[in-house]
Amino acid sequence: MADPTYVLECRKKDATQLLNLGEPVENLYINHITEIISWLFLAYGAIVCSGYVFSAFFSYLEIREYKRKNGLKDEIALLQSTNLPSISILAPAYNEEANIVENVRSLLTMNYPSCEIVIINDGSKDGTMEKLIESFHLVKDDSVYYNILPSQNIKQIYKSTFKSFKNLKVVDKANGGKADALNAGINVSKHDIICCIDVDCVLESDALLKLIKPFLNNEKKVIASGGIIRIANSCIIEDGKIVEVKLPDKFLIRAQIIEYFRAFLMGRMAWSRVDGLLLISGAFGMFDKETVIEAGGYNPNTVGEDMELLVRMRRLMRNRKVDYTVGFIPDPLCWTEVPHNWTILHRQRNRWTRGTAETLWIHRRMMFNPKYGVLGLLSTPYWLFFEWFAPLVEFFGILFFIALMILGQINWMFVLGFTMVSYGFAVLYSVTALFFEEFSFQQYKKTTYTYKLILTAFLEPIIFHPFILWSSLKGNIDLIRGRKSWGDMSRAGLGKIREEVITK
C-alpha cells in the first residue's frame, strides 16, 4: 500500500521557512536531501495510486465483458461430449497421509469427459503411498514414458486394477520438491494439455471446462490459463464440493479474503485485460504441455516456481515471435485453505517475497526492455516496484520518519494528514475490491457478511498490513542471506532435453 509520502512533503515548506530564518549551512544540506527524498516518496505514492485506479478501471471492463459473454451457461451440456481435448491433471503430494484418499476421490469425480489424473508422490516419509496403493487397488504400470524434463528418480508408476479408477495414475518418486514432482508428472502424462493443481484444492465441478475454453480459439496460441482462487476456510465442504460459502470468524482469514479480492478481482483481471499476466497461481492452472517442455519445465531451484515458469514461457514465445496469449477466467473455480495462524502466514509471505524476487532476478533482462512489450515495460517493472520493493519503500519510509523525529523536524499536522491519506486510500482500495466482488460473482450472500467484510477492510491496514510488511521484509533479509543459491539457478536448456530424448 501507499507510504510515508506526505510526511516528508511537509519538510519542504518547513525547511524553507527554517532557511529564511538564517539557519547554518549544514542544515541546508539536510533540508535539501530531505526535500529530494520527500519528493521521491510522493512520486512513488502518486504512481501507486494511479496504478490502482487504472487497474480498477480495466478490471471493471474485463469482468463486465466476461459476464456478458458467459451468461448462457450452455456449456454444461458439453460435459457429456466426447470431443473435448484430453487433459492430464497433475497433483503432487508430499506427506498427505491424512487426506490423500479423500482428495484423490474428489479429483476422480471431476466433471470432464476425458482426463487422466496423475498423483505424484514426492518421496513422502509417511504412509501416503501405502494408503494410495491400498485404497485404489494399485498395481505396477509399465507404460512408456521419457524423462524429457529432468527430475529426481521415478521409482515406479502405478495404475488401478479397478475400472472406476482407470483414469488414475500414481507416480512414486524420490523427493525433490514441488517443481521437481510436477516435472516428473509432465514426463509421465499422456495428454497435450496439463492442469497442475494442489491436491487439497476444492474445484468447482465445471472448472476444467471453463479453463479449457480459452485454448479452443483459432486466432492465438494459448500457452496457459488460470482462474481466481477463493478461500475455503470455514466453508462447508462435503465430498469435495463446496456446499455453503461462509465467512470465517477469524479476522486473520477475513483479511486474507479481502487481500485475495484485491489481488484477483482488481490486479489480475486488469493484467489479463492488457495481456500482462505474470503469474498463474500454482494451486490451479492449465498449460500447453509442449510449450512448458520447450521452456524447460518447472524450475526446482526457486520457491516461486509457478510465476517463474509462466514468465519463462512468455519469454520463449516472445523470442520466437509467436503470437500467443494467456487466458484468465474470473469465475470462482478453485477453493483453497489459506494459513489460519500468524506463523504459517509469515512463512507463506516470506516465501512469496523470495519467489517474486528470484523470478525477477532470473528474468532481469526483460525489465524495461521494449522488446517484451507490455511485459517488459509494465508487468515486470510493476512487480519490481510494487510487489518486491513496496514493503522496502514502506520500511525505509518509516525509518526516514523516525530519523526526522529524532532530528526533531516533524510537523505533526503533516504526519496526521499523511497517515489519513494513506489509510483512506488503503480502505478505499479494499472496499472497491469488495464492490467488485458484489458486482461480479458475489459468493458471500448474507448482508451481515458484507458488514463484516467492510469492517475488516477498515481494520486491515492497521492490524494485518504491518504483519505482511514484516513478513516480506524478512523474506528479503533471508534472500540476501542465502544469496549464493542465485548462482546455480541455471535452467534446463533445451539442448539438454534434446540430448536426453535422443540418447534414451
Added chain:
Amino acid sequence: MPDWPWPLKVTAFFVCLFFLLVIVTVSALIILRRYKNARDRKKKLFQDNIDTFLNNALFDETFNLKKEAKTFRFQFLTFKLQKKIAVRQILVYNENLKGESSITLKNIFRALELDTFILDSLKNGRWYDKARAIYVLSELHVKESKQVALYLNDKHETVRAQAIYFYIKTAENKPLSFFSKLKKELTLWELIQLEDCLKFVYEGATPDFSLWLKHELSTVLLFSIRMIQQFNQFEHIPAIVPFLDHPNEQVRKQAVTSLRKLNYEKLLDEVMPKFSKETRLVKKEIIKAVETLGDLQMLHKLKPTLEENMEWQTQLMYLSAEKRMQPNF
C-alpha cells in the same frame, strides 16, 4: 485553513476525497447487497408462481391454457425480470422433459407471449441480449431462421456462435446448410459444440459431409473431414485423400487422422514419402498412422528424417511408438 502551506492543503483535499469515496462505495455496496437479497427473495417467490403454473399446465388435463395464461400474464408477467425468470424456468423444464410435455412447454411459451418478448430483445437488445435471445429460440425450437441469419457473421463472437448453434438445433434436415452463408472461420470451441449438437441434439438424417469439402473456410473443411470419419462415411474416403496435400497443416493433419481412423489401406503409401517435408504437427500424426496401420519396419524407414531434424516432439512420439510396437511389449 487559508494560512496552511500548500502541501497540507493538498493532503487535506485527498483525505476528504478518499473518505468521501469510501463512504460512497460502502453505501453502494450495502445498497447493492440489500437490493440483491430483496430481488432474490422476489425471484424465488415468482419462481414458485411460474413453477406451479407450469406444472398445472403440463399435468392437469382440465387446465385451460389460453384462459389461465392470460390471467397469469396480467398478474405476474409485467416486469422484464419476471419475464426473464419465466423464460429461464421454461428452459429448465425443457431441458429435463421430452415427449408430449416438451411440446406442451413450447405452447406455454407462446401462450405467455414470451416469444414476442424474446423476438423483441433479438431486434432491439444489446449484443448479449441478442445472443441470449437466439439461444432461447434454438432451445425451444422457435423457427425464425431469417431473423437469425442476420447474425451468422456478427462481429461479436458470442452472438455468432449462438446463431450457428441455432441452425443445427432447429434443423429437421440439412443441418449444415448455413455453412454456405458463413464468412468467418469457426473457432475450435464452436467446432466442438457443432459436433456435439449434430450427435446429440439433431435428430434428422445424417448429412452428406462431402458436400462441404469445397468450402473456402479451412475450419469448415476441417470439420467436414472429421465428421466423415466420425459418422463412418467410408464412401467419401477418395474425396478426403486430396487434402493430404492441402496448404493448411491443420487440414492435412485432420485428413491423416480421419483416414487412419477409417482404416484407409493406402494411407501409408501416400503419407510416408511426404514425411520428411511435413510440418511437425503432421509428422506426429503420420507416426501415429504408422503405429496403427504399419509395422516396425515401416516405422524405421522414418528414422533418417528424424535424425536430420532435431525435433524433440516428433522424436519422443517416434520412440514411444517404437517401444509400443516391439513384439514382446
Added chain:
Amino acid sequence: MKKRILIIEDNPMVVKSLEFKLTKDGYDVVVAEDGRKALEILKEDDAIELVITDLMLPYITGTELIEHIRNNTPTMPIIVLSTSNQEEIITDAFMMGVNDFITKPFSPNELSLRVKRTIESH
C-alpha cells in the same frame, strides 16, 4: 390406501414435476435430496412401496444406495431416473437389480405408466 413413493433427486425442478405428476396420479410422494436422507427415510418409513432415484447424487451415490436397498429390502422396486445414456451404466444398473431405467430428459406420461406397471407387478 394411497401407495407411497420415495423420490431421490437433487434437481428441484425434476422433484417438483414428479411430485406434482405422481400426486395427481394418486400416490403419496416423499422426497429426499440426497442419498443420506433417503436412507434415513427408508429406515423409519416402511410404508414405501417404490423408490425412484437418480444415479448422480451428493453424499451417497445412487449406485451405493441401490446396493443398500437391495441388501436390506430385496423386494423393493427401484426405478432409476438418470441423465446418463451410456450402455455400460444402464446394464450395470440392471445387473444390480433395478426394475426400470428411465433416461433424462424424460416424458412424465411415460414415467407415470412405468411407475404404475412396476407397482402393479409387485
